[in-house]
Amino acid sequence: MDAISAIRRRCIDFNVKLAKEIQQRLPTNYTVLELMSRLAPETILRQGKDNSISELAKELGYNASDIDKILNQWHNICFVQWKNTNDVIKFWNEVDEYRSAAGINDFGELVDLAISSLTLPHSNAGIEKIFSVMNIVKTKLWNRMAGPLLNAIIFIRNRLKVTDVKCYNYELPSDVIAAIGKNTKYSYKNQVQPATSSASVSASSTVESVNYDDEVIEDITFDLDF
Structure with a gap:
């Protein structure tokens, strides 16, 4: 019985320690960042919304004047007929391109808040991938490679991957070909x-x-x- 009690006590201590370590690794503002879900089209186009979006604006450093404009636009955006309401990116692109009869975007501050929030890096996975590519490119045989060349090679590799183009069939632009061998x-x-x-x-x-x-x-x- 003493052995069983000791095992149970150690399991409890382990779980308590695990919970504390997880809390230490979480950002202190994660509850505020959860408000980014309010930027989804199905949520933002509802009528009778509260003013909780102001907490997100405060977290991102907006001043009181801009927060007042954001709240006003937050409550008025549902009165416009939008087309792209099923995709977050397309929706905010449409809002960004919106112009009133006077040629003014009536939701400029709200769009700025949405773009600032939705482009926040939520993990370091992208940075880790860059370091992995760097270790592949800059090997022991290439240890004297300078920063500009390393940056150019990594950029080209990522660009080819994103555009799904192979290096052996990529066509150089005419202006690049014309500049090869020149002093500049x-x-x-x-x-x-x-x-x-x-x-x-x-x-x-x-x-x-x-x-x-x-x-x-x-x-x-x-x-x-x-």
Whole structure:
């Protein structure tokens, strides 16, 4: 019986500790952020809504004047006939493009609140994916890769994935092809080269002028590491 009581006590202590750890990892304002569900079309188009949306506006740093405008627009938005009421993104795009007879968007502050709320990052999963891609691109053999090149490669990889385009059949725009080999595309010639280790021997070679497409590239410096 003593062993059974000890096991039960340890289980209770474990669950209490687990609950405390979970509470510490939750943001203190999560109850306010739950109000973002009020921005759904089926909710915002109801009549007789309360003023709880003002708590979300306060959490995002809106001043009293803007909150008054948001509340006014919050109660008046249901009097307009909207088309895209089944999709949150399409609905707020329609509200953003809305113009009155005077050419004014009567729901500007409310749209700004909705966009600010719905674009908040709710997890770090996207950042973790970027770090994973960075570890794949910048390996031990490519450890001297500079930040601009690394950023460009990651951007291109993600863009190709989003647009569902393969690198072997991607067509470069004509203006990009026309700019290849021109002086304006070589903007790193005056930057300081990264330092090499003491075990490496660096041999620098300078080309005074090279003609590309009637454009002159001067002072091209490169390092050869052995």
